[in-house]
Amino acid sequence: xxxxxxxxxxxxxxxxxxxxxxxxxxxxxxxxxxxxxxxxxxxxxxxxxxxxxxxxxxxxxxxxxxxxxxxxxxxxxxxxxxxxxxxxxxxxxxxxxxxxxxxxxxxxxxxxxxxxxxxxxxxxxxxxxxxxxxxxxxxxxxxxxxxxxxxxxxxxxxxxxxxxxxxxxxxxxxxxxxxxxxxxxxxxxxxxxxxxxxxxxxxxxxxxxxxxxxxxxxxxxxxxxxxxxxxxxxxxxxxxxxxxxxxxxxxxxxxxxxxxxxxxxxxxxxxxxxxxxxxxxxxxxxxxxxxxxxxxxxxxxxxxxxxxxxxxxxxxxxxxxxxxxxxxxxxxxxxxxxxxxxxxxxxxxxxxxxxxxxxxxxxxxxxxxxxxxxxxxxxxxxxxxxxxxxxxxxxxxxxxxxxxxxxxxxxxxxxxxxxxxxxxxxxxxxxxxxxxxxxxxxxxxxxxxxxxxxxxxxxxxxxxxxxxxxxxxxxxxxxxxxxxxxxxxxxxxxxxxxxxxxxxxxxxxxxxxxxxxxxxxxxxxxxxxxxxxxxxxxxxxxxxxxxxxxxxxxxxxxxxxxxxxxxxxxxxxxxxxxxxxxxxxxxxxxxxxxxxxxx
Ligand code: ATP
Numbered sequence: 001x002x003x004x005x006x007x008x009x010x011x012x013x014x015x016x017x018x019x020x021x022x023x024x025x026x027x028x029x030x031x032x033x034x035x036x037x038x039x040x041x042x043x044x045x046x047x048x049x050x051x052x053x054x055x056x057x058x059x060x061x062x063x064x065x066x067x068x069x070x071x072x073x074x075x076x077x078x079x080x081x082x083x084x085x086x087x088x089x090x091x092x093x094x095x096x097x098x099x100x101x102x103x104x105x106x107x108x109x110x111x112x113x114x115x116x117x118x119x120x121x122x123x124x125x126x127x128x129x130x131x132x133x134x135x136x137x138x139x140x141x142x143x144x145x146x147x148x149x150x151x152x153x154x155x156x157x158x159x160x161x162x163x164x165x166x167x168x169x170x171x172x173x174x175x176x177x178x179x180x181x182x183x184x185x186x187x188x189x190x191x192x193x194x195x196x197x198x199x200x201x202x203x204x205x206x207x208x209x210x211x212x213x214x215x216x217x218x219x220x221x222x223x224x225x226x227x228x229x230x231x232x233x234x235x236x237x238x239x240x241x242x243x244x245x246x247x248x249x250x251x252x253x254x255x256x257x258x259x260x261x262x263x264x265x266x267x268x269x270x271x272x273x274x275x276x277x278x279x280x281x282x283x284x285x286x287x288x289x290x291x292x293x294x295x296x297x298x299x300x301x302x303x304x305x306x307x308x309x310x311x312x313x314x315x316x317x318x319x320x321x322x323x324x325x326x327x328x329x330x331x332x333x334x335x336x337x338x339x340x341x342x343x344x345x346x347x348x349x350x351x352x353x354x355x356x357x358x359x360x361x362x363x364x365x366x367x368x369x370x371x372x373x374x375x376x377x378x379x380x381x382x383x384x385x386x387x388x389x390x391x392x393x394x395x396x397x398x399x400x401x402x403x404x405x406x407x408x409x410x411x412x413x414x415x416x417x418x419x420x421x422x423x424x425x426x427x428x429x430x431x432x433x434x435x436x437x438x439x440x441x442x443x444x445x446x447x448x449x450x451x452x453x454x455x456x457x458x459x460x461x462x463x464x465x466x467x468x469x470x471x472x473x474x475x476x477x478x479x480x481x482x483x484x485x486x487x488x489x490x491x492x493x494x495x496x497x498x499x500x501x502x503x504x505x506x507x508x509x510x511x512x513x514x515x516x517x518x519x520x521x522x523x524x525x526x527x528x529x530x531x532x533x534x535x536x537x538x539x540x541x542x543x544x545x546x547x548x549x550x551x552x553x554x555x556x557x558x559x560x561x562x563x564x565x566x567x568x569x570x571x572x573x574x575x576x577x578x579x580x581x582x583x584x585x586x587x588x589x590x591x592x593x594x595x596x597x598x599x
């Protein structure tokens with residue numbers, strides 16, 4: 001019999017762990033596996049299967065559920081239109097038989113596999129499985145992936161194959177955290193992993209549980225697990241949580257969290273999941289080399305896209321496209337821009353133990369900002385120094401909860417994602433989400449249907465939108481007679497869309513100057529008369545519907561006559577296709593608010 005650890009043993013562990021109710025029991029099963037069934041030489045080979053999402057030795061499989069479904073169908077030799085094949089393809093929906101398993105791909109797959117595979121184990125070893133998974137990751141097309149899957153199917157039973165599917169999808173649903181696995185493996189495993197992101201190294205260095213490992217600091221060239229932010233519900237809570245601390249509030253940029261590791265001319269771009277992204281190099285490396293003179297340094301920040309024509313950051317989602325355009329030398333108004341909000345290594349040493357305030361100072365010394373390409377985010381310098389007049393700043397020292405509220409409101413109105421509050425006295429801690437950084441963002445309604453509202457008035461903008469309508473007052477219909485319950489919305493539309501809507505409505509905008517301040521009679525606007533738009537749309541038939549979304553926590557309206565008003569409403573799109581009378585009515589809106597739990 002082979003000396004090597006069998007995969008079937010690991011599957012028994014998975015089954016035990018899944019069945020055990022408490023975390024202590026799960027951990028003790030894992031300990032027993034390590035002590036009794038797994039040779040220490042096989043630790044890495046086993047643990048990379050238990051924590052597949054942390055394994056960086058193997059490339060990605062390129063197999064999300066839908067592709068995996070077709071590869072499995074072919075590997076099992078099933079007809080694509082057979083009942084089971086459709087079950088796999090439509091795994092989200094489930095069918096009469098899948099019912100309970102709907103939405104869980106591996107359980108649907110297990111059901112299908114059970115009808116086709118035997119119950120006796122094929123005797124696959126952990127080492128063999130890892131070799132086959134390597135082949136699966138390196139195979140270039142579906143046919144090759146399918147042939148690896150069919151080898152796996154031949155060498156396993158349905159139970160084992162179900163676990164392999166979960167390993168491929170990188171989620172074992174064992175009901176235990178990676179923290180517990182690390183702690184049970186070795187008391188220093190988590191710390192070492194956090195500063196190296198190297199599972200192999202952890203498993204090899206820490207084989208002996210009784211031998212403690214000296215705390216290791218971060219190194220240039222090895223990804224560090226990023227410090228994270230704790231989500232908070234509102235500014236008051238955030239302010240209380242940071243009571244007595246010196247607090248900086250920053251815009252929460254919506255891009256890619258990237259750590260830049262510079263070692264001479266060698267530069268790495270590590271993402272949040274500690275994957276290296278060399279594709280950013282074409283656009284960024286020369287800039288980093290020229291503007292970060294330090295030989296060795298690690299910056300923490302967000303990779304974004306800067307639009308040179310509108311002089312603002314572009315909405316999230318185009319990073320990869322812009323990186324490719326830069327690689328291919330294509331001309332574009334858009335360019336990658338890295339915003340460094342922290343520094344982890346500089347002056348030839350790790351600086352994560354210094355306070356954020358000290359790190360901000362160092363950041364200013366180490367990085368020479370280049371507008372729209374390489375920026376730094378510090379309260380009184382960097383990005384803040386070249387904002388246009390009248391625009392909110394990107395970061396500031398908050399002295400009161402009102403400062404935080406105001407900054408949050410301005411940030412959302414500027415179409416940014418939210419804010420991050422940071423304790424300026426805190427050190428940078430890998431993987432920490434304990435509350436030194438707090439994030440505050442609106443929680444948008446995920447309504448089944450659109451919130452389609454009708455424009456009934458407009459407000460003039462300021463700054464570059466001065467003199468033109470830049471925000472709208474929108475309303476809901478009242479059944480059965482059209483009428484309106486209004487709310488002001490402005491954010492969410494691109495400049496072009498906003499201009500197009502304002503131009504279309506311009507002929508119908510009516511100013512209602514003193515003494516004729518009342519709105520047109522078909523608009524039922526406010527309980528008191530504080531909120532007045534600058535112009536009204538002269539009648540609803542002339543107007544346009546907007547699809548909007550808003551913070552889930554709607555607020556009881558005191559200003560407007562609808563029972564609720566929307567917080568941070570944001571325009572999704574303009575509905576030129578919808579006639580005005582198809583806008584949402586008050587009753588449906590209230591139902592929506594209730595079903596979103598936002599009373
Ligand atoms: P989300 O999905 O809300 O972005 P997340 O789970 O990816 O959250 P969190 O740790 O909760 O990550 O939030 C911090 C993230 O916010 C960082 O990973 C980073 O990508 C982003 N971010 C944007 N601006 C900042 C900033 N000024 N300071 C810190 N993080 C920022």
